Amino acid sequence: MLEIINLKASINKRDILNGLNLKINPGEVHAIMGPNGSGKSTLANILSGKNGYKITGDLKYKGESLKDIPVEQRAQKGIFLAFQYPLEIPGVNTNNFLKTSLNTIRKARGEKEIDTLAFLKLVKEKANELGIDEKILSRQLNVGFSGGEKKKNEILQMKILDPNLIILDETDSGLDIDALKTIADGVNSSRSKDKSFLVITHYQRLLDYIKPDFVHVLSSGKIIKSGSSELAVELEKKGYKKIN
Amino acid sequence: MIENFKINLKEIDKINLINQDDKNYRIKNLEFFNQKGLPTKKDEDWKFSDLREIFSKNFKKIDVNNSKPEENKFRLIKDFDHNYILLINGRFIRSDFKFEDKNKIKITSYKEENFSREQSNNSLICLNNALSNEGYNLLIEKDYKFEKVLVIYNLFSEDLSHKILNNKNKITVNKNSELHIIEYTVNRSKDKFFNNTYETIILGENAKFKNISIQAGRSEGYFHKFLNGSIKSDSKYSSFIFSSGLKFNKQDIKIDLEGKNSYCEIKSALFLNNEDHQEIKTLVNHLVPNCKSFQKIKSVLDSNAKGVYQGKIFVKDIAQKTDAYQLSKALLISENSEFDSKPELEIYADDVKCSHGSTSGNVDENSIHYLMTRGLTKKEATQLLINGFLKEIINDIKSDTIKKFVENKLEFQVYGY
Ligand SMILES: Nc1ncnc2c1ncn2[C@@H]1O[C@H](COP(=O)(O)OP(=O)(O)O)[C@@H](O)[C@H]1O
Ligand SMILES: [Mg+2]
Numbered sequence: 001m002l003e004i005i006n007l008k009a010s011i012n013k014r015d016i017l018n019g020l021n022l023k024i025n026p027g028e029v030h031a032i033m034g035p036n037g038s039g040k041s042t043l044a045n046i047l048s049g050k051n052g053y054k055i056t057g058d059l060k061y062k063g064e065s066l067k068d069i070p071v072e073q074r075a076q077k078g079i080f081l082a083f084q085y086p087l088e089i090p091g092v093n094t095n096n097f098l099k100t101s102l103n104t105i106r107k108a109r110g111e112k113e114i115d116t117l118a119f120l121k122l123v124k125e126k127a128n129e130l131g132i133d134e135k136i137l138s139r140q141l142n143v144g145f146s147g148g149e150k151k152k153n154e155i156l157q158m159k160i161l162d163p164n165l166i167i168l169d170e171t172d173s174g175l176d177i178d179a180l181k182t183i184a185d186g187v188n189s190s191r192s193k194d195k196s197f198l199v200i201t202h203y204q205r206l207l208d209y210i211k212p213d214f215v216h217v218l219s220s221g222k223i224i225k226s227g228s229s230e231l232a233v234e235l236e237k238k239g240y241k242k243i244n
Numbered sequence: 245m246i247e248n249f250k251i252n253l254k255e256i257d258k259i260n261l262i263n264q265d266d267k268n269y270r271i272k273n274l275e276f277f278n279q280k281g282l283p284t285k286k287d288e289d290w291k292f293s294d295l296r297e298i299f300s301k302n303f304k305k306i307d308v309n310n311s312k313p314e315e316n317k318f319r320l321i322k323d324f325d326h327n328y329i330l331l332i333n334g335r336f337i338r339s340d341f342k343f344e345d346k347n348k349i350k351i352t353s354y355k356e357e358n359f360s361r362e363q364s365n366n367s368l369i370c371l372n373n374a375l376s377n378e379g380y381n382l383l384i385e386k387d388y389k390f391e392k393v394l395v396i397y398n399l400f401s402e403d404l405s406h407k408i409l410n411n412k413n414k415i416t417v418n419k420n421s422e423l424h425i426i427e428y429t430v431n432r433s434k435d436k437f438f439n440n441t442y443e444t445i446i447l448g449e450n451a452k453f454k455n456i457s458i459q460a461g462r463s464e465g466y467f468h469k470f471l472n473g474s475i476k477s478d479s480k481y482s483s484f485i486f487s488s489g490l491k492f493n494k495q496d497i498k499i500d501l502e503g504k505n506s507y508c509e510i511k512s513a514l515f516l517n518n519e520d521h522q523e524i525k526t527l528v529n530h531l532v533p534n535c536k537s538f539q540k541i542k543s544v545l546d547s548n549a550k551g552v553y554q555g556k557i558f559v560k561d562i563a564q565k566t567d568a569y570q571l572s573k574a575l576l577i578s579e580n581s582e583f584d585s586k587p588e589l590e591i592y593a594d595d596v597k598c599s600h601g602s603t604s605g606n607v608d609e610n611s612i613h614y615l616m617t618r619g620l621t622k623k624e625a626t627q628l629l630i631n632g633f634l635k636e637i638i639n640d641i642k643s644d645t646i647k648k649f650v651e652n653k654l655e656f657q658v659y660g661y
Binding site for chain 1: 608610611613614615616617618619620621622624628629631632633634635636
């Protein structure tokens, strides 16, 4: 599904990623853990296609290099990033935005546009699963949403857009335990053999609920250790400094 | 070149003059205009809109329009029920007040005697004083609330190439009455022309007046309008400006809050593109205590467009408990676009609440990125943000059908379809 080959990235003359390698097969869930500032969000941004980075190495998605694929086409091809800090977009109605987004992606997949009724039914169903108050969906996108609502809204978008490669950037941060469980349920129910997840987190807590197949430790822009889900437990006990 | 843009005094003889006084007044004004010429950036009020320069770049010649327009076929707005007034090239053609009690409404075409003869330093007002012979005069009797909105179809015909049109309008809403108008400009001229309007609005005690100004589409027109409003106690003046797609447009708005508890609001959502140049200049005079004014101007600028907001709030010494607010926000899409803002406060009373602010910035790249990760192209994402930015103003329109109508017109400007 995804192959990252010797990825080096810098921004504003600052090296952030220093030769990162990672391979994710279809159906797998990988967790990346690392201290603040280790480059987790940078990796997520680069996968989404954000510009501004100087990059060497390669990214392959379903066997195809992502190098010249712009942001929106990555999304259309099934790459989804749940943002660590979802942006507030004033004046843009959440439901309208979700519908526009879904229809552009459906169009790219060669599917018919969804009509309003079918869309509203779909949103209602997914929102209920995630315990999202439907009222917030008629509000402006993320504007005045609580931290938890913003994160849930990211997972709602994931559910609606139905992507193949899902990157969750610290989706757990700032959530209370109930919200964390709902979100984890939302993710777990999406797991399938044609979907892969890259779960980025600072704490092991989330991994109690979303069981990863592999855990990687990111430090100074490199994966310094990989292992099974036990590694996350070990990290939590010893702290990042002692690993290596 | 138009730099020595002068108009022959003989043009005045082509007007139906009412008497010698009228003639003398017009001659005096035209002489003043010929001597002063079009305003330039040296005039404080035209600091950011050098009309002489704009004209010399865009007009090879300019003639006074003397032709009387034929009644033109035009399409009525179907989105909502409305009364209407039809103007062609500023000339009052006819009206239809089918939803109203006609005894309460007086409408006539322009009459010179409806306007006081004042000397102005503004050369465009002088030009208007000298040459105006078209327009309308609308009066609403007291205690009458309009059932439906009144649309003023402001049509410009095909044969206006390099013409200048001067007109004067007057709207009076008497005590306890209510009027809501939509000024809808429809342009058929393929070539440039200049429309110079002087408008008077008088609101009696406890009267309510709301105006939405908007265009049907892009236009080759250059517009200047001076609006002279005077509003009495407990009355409410509300103006929404959505004009987009005009080559040049300056709305010079002066509102005198003359009666206690009167309220004035000016809200605008502008999308400027290409070489569009638009200025909103306001002067709100708080002349008595306990009045409130509110101004919010949101502008989006693309390509080489230029936007200007000059907003002044004046508070007279006796105007205690004044509450005045003014905010301008601009979103610059292109590096070549420009926005100038000059908010001004002149306050002589001590117990007042006045605030003003102005921001301008680029579209937020992170927001664009966020939307693009959901499959939208950069253009779609930008358009969504622009719409979102302007929406705040549109959302203040109370009627859903009119809101939808305005939204469609603005989206047409933003999306180009
Ligand atoms: N635009 C930028 N310019 C300079 N430094 C940056 C920029 N973005 C991120 N960094 C730096 O790169 C490092 C990694 O950041 P980030 O990927 O956000 O870390 P994490 O998500 O792991 O906390 C940090 O030290 C951060 O300060
Ligand atoms: Mg981060």
